[in-house]
Amino acid sequence: MRRTLTASPQGIQLIKKTFRNKKWSRDLIAGKAGCSRQTIWSLLNGNPIDCDTFMNVCRELGCSWEEIAVLSGEADLEENIDLELFVQKLREIVKSDLETRCGTMRILDMTQPVGLSHIYTQVNILEKIIGRRRKDLDELFNNCNLEEFERFGLGKVTEAKIPAKEAVSKYRHLMILGKPGAGKTTFLKYLANQCNEGKFQGDLVPFFVTLKDFAEVENQPGLFTYLSHYILKQKQETLEQVFSQGKALILLDGLDEVLDRHSERVLKAIRDFSTKFPSNQYVMTCRIAAKEYVFEQFTEVEIADFDWQQITTFTNNWFRTKVIKPETFLERLEKDEPIQELASNPLLLTLLCLAFEESGDFPGNRAGLYKEGLDALLKKWDAKRGIRRDEVYQKLWVQRKEDLLSKIAWDTFAPGEYFFKQDKAERYISEYIRNLPGANTDEEALQLDSEVVLKSIEAQHGLLVARANQIYSFSHLTFQEYFTAREIIIVRQSAESALQELVNHIFEKRWREVFLLAVAMSSNADKLALLMKEKIDKLIANDEKLQQFLQWLNEKTKAVNISFKAEDAQKIQDIISFYNNINLSRSLYLSRSLYLSRSLDLSLSLSLSRSLSLDLSLSLDLSLDLSRSLDLSLDLSRSLDRSLNLAQKCDRELYQELQKLNDRLPDKENEKKFKRWWQANSNSWREDLRAIMIKYRNIGHDWQFSDEQKDLLKKYYRANQLLTQCLHQECYVSREVRQEIEETLLLPIAESDRRRSSTL
Structure with a gap:
């Protein structure tokens, strides 16, 4: 292949005309192009000259070298140009356009575009499509511990992931599938930039094609013509060898964005082009479930969620x-x-x-x-991107889609069906659309419509997704929870029966987010909040010992004797939580109590924080029998010293009684002697400490709850925490209802009734 080009007769006439118009001499153009006057003479006489010099002369004259050179077809091209040099020239031509179209991104309500290189995060690829896995419901549910409610088990993917850039290098023809917003276009733009900057496939010419634009261009050109005329604006003969020799990186973005009326033509154009020029690097993107297509030469992969x-x-x-x-x-x-x-x-x-x-x-x-x-x-x-989608079902506008998703969410979330079979999802859809005005009630038509609607919700919005072959779930558990709450508050308009149905789940941990959302969605959450409070109180209303415990808890928190402002309600709840924790199960909740003590230290008065700290320290003293420390004597010594120090500042009599207990302990420096003494005398020593704590601090009672009572108390306490969290988020609850709930929280039934009657 010679590195020379020859001017055609028409090209020579164009050069001479340009000379006359610019009033340039041969010497002047020779100087500008960096060649001799003899070279210009050879050019004007139709002799071949150096390719670089030929292009420099044309550039200085403001002419396109393709218009000047002899290009009579592939054979002439092979004779007259250096392919590698031509590729670099084409890369220069597309560089500016790619920087403009692919160098920035602007999403949703961003006020200005941001440089892609500043924000880009490497994405990963799954080589096996999640929705095509051969798994059954049991296998998927095994990833989810419904008792402990492991949220992230739902979307758990065990398949191996590889960096997306590595997948492009591995597969010459690649189809990247993904959910809406998964980063497919961003990744394609990143590849275009990397190629443009010579950091990836720097020996190829990058072409970034938005398939929606290609589909809608006038005259409906083929892909080869589109790349030649609309992107490079070059003659097709000059490009055919580039494509034939596999010197192009073809990036085809958004197959799902092509409207149905253009789809057949676009699919054929891609197939024809990739079949004719198979040696190029191809990467195409499409939403999952968006199109029924077969590209035999393309390997299909899926873009993974962010970790x-x-x-x-x-x-x-x-x-x-x-x-x-x-x-x-x-x-x-x-x-x-x-x-x-x-x-x-x-x-x-x-x-x-x-x-x-x-x-x-x-x-x-x-x-x-x-x-x-x-x-x-x-x-x-x-x-925001000017994308119009085909409406697969004309009567199913956005609000109706939300109502449909709300129905599916409630009917699946209530029984704990986080995964459901495709035919079940289609039944939900069929039942919904049969009741729309003017709907076709023919069963076969309903079945076809429901399947199309399901696929469109998956492809267009990504809210329902395939987790395995013919098994679906909501894309995020958060959305299933949101639509479950929406069914109660928006669709059923907070009807009392619907609210009661919701409140029946208040003791189930997995419903926590649904309650928070339901309260936040309500224009007035008074009714729901009061039903929650009533349901919680009834849980232990008939257990006399638990009611006694609540009475003690009420007396203890009142004994703190601190005046609060109305906005201090959360601090009061923290104090109640503190005393509930250190008495209910010391071994389990001491760390939580310690956290609350430190938190309250920062927010309340010095006298109160000392009181709380003293109670916590004494509880630690009493719990040392549960300690597995290698140095029990050291732990006890430190804890008692803290209790003595606090008691000396708070209660002199308590200090004296604790000092007597401390004096009964043997020499703490002799660890073996201390352990022998502790083994023989710890029970009586602890009981004496318990008696002192009950007398002076009203803590340390041995309630001797049964396992069932402990379980009830935990449920009761967690539900009250949930109610408090509901009230302290941004929601509307009337001042009267809010005050009533806060003042009667964790009170025994008798005390709650007394307070209510006193306000009537």
Whole structure:
């Protein structure tokens, strides 16, 4: 292959005309092009000259070298150009366009575009499509501990992942499938940039094609013509060898965005082009379940959800130049599992970052935050990018889709069906659409419609997804919980029977998020809050010993004798929690009590914090028999010293009694002697300590609860915590109802009734 080009007769005339128009001499153009006057003479006489010099002369004249050179077909091209040099020239031509189209990203409500290189986070690929796995319901449920309610078991994927860039290198023809917002387009733009900058496949010409634009271009050209005329604006003869020799990186984005009326033509164009030029590198993206297609030469893979490491990388990139530190965002995210779940989707993670950026925290009304995420998937994500989808069922607009999803969520979440078979999902859909005005009630038609609707919800919105072959779930448990609450509050309009049905689940841990969302969604949550309180109180209303315990708890917290303002209700609950914890099960709750003690130290008066600290210290003294420390004497010595120090400041008589107990202990320096003494005398010593604690601090009672009573108390306490959390989020509950609940929380039934009657 010679590195020379020859001017055609028409090209020579064009050069001479340009000379006359510019009034340039041969010497002048020779100087500008860096060649001799003899070279210009050879060019104008139709002799071959050096390829670089030929192109330099044309550039200086403002002419396209393809218009000047002799290019009579593939044979002439092979004779006249250096392919590698031509590829580099084409790379220069596309560089600026790719930087404009692929160098930035702007998502949802971002006020300005951001450089892709500043925010990009490496994505991973699953080489096996999740929805095609041959698994049954039992296998999927085995990943979810329903008793402990492991949220992240639902989307757990055990298949191996590889970096997406590695997958592109591994497979020459690659189809990347993924849920909406999974990062498919961003990854394709990243590849285009990497190739453009010579960091990936730097010997190829990158072509980034938005398939929606290709589908809608006038005259309906084939893909080869589109790449030649609409992207490179080059003659087709000059490009055919580039494609034939596999010198192109063809990036085809958004097959799912092509409307049905263009679909057949676009699919044929891709097949024809990739069949004619198989040696090029191809990467195409499409939403899962969006199209029925067969590309025999393409390997299909799935883009994986973000893991915690990817979430961290994205967050660090996002907040790198912001006032808010990424650590603040990540710390809050890690503590809130339902919100953290959403962060596995890059689009929803972007939404969370935008929301957090506004106030330095997630919104107090989590229902509003989730609705914003759902709006992004149901409406905004396509609308912001000018994407129009084919309506698969004309009567199923957005609100009706939400109502349908609410019905499915309630009917599956209530019995604990986090996974359900495809035919069951289709039955839910069929039952819903048969009741719409003007619906076709023919069973066969309903079956076809329901299947199409299910696939469209999966493909267009990603809210229902295939977890295995013909087995579905909501894409995030958070969304299933949201739609479950929506069914009660929005669809059933908070009817008393619906609220009562919800309240029946108040003692089940897995319903916690549904209650928080239901209260937050309610325009007035008075009725729901009072039903929750009534249900909680009834749990232990008939157990006399548990009622006695609540009476003690009430007396103990009142004995703290501190005046609170109305806004201190949460601190009161913390004190109640503190005393409940250190008495209910000392071995289990001491760490929690210690945390509460330190928290209250910071927020309440010095006298109160000393009182709490003394009670905690004494409880630790009493619990040392449960200790597995290698140095029991040292632990006891430290704990008693703290109790003595606090008692000396709070209660002189208590201090004297504790000092007597301390004096009975043998020499703590002799560990063997101390252990022998402890083995012989610890029971009586502890009982004496217990008697002192009961007399002076009213703590340390041995309630001797049965296992059933302990279980009831834990359920009762957790449900009260949930009720408190519901009231302290951003929601509407009237002042009167809020005050009534807060003042009677954890009170025995008799005391609650007395307070209510006194207010009537």
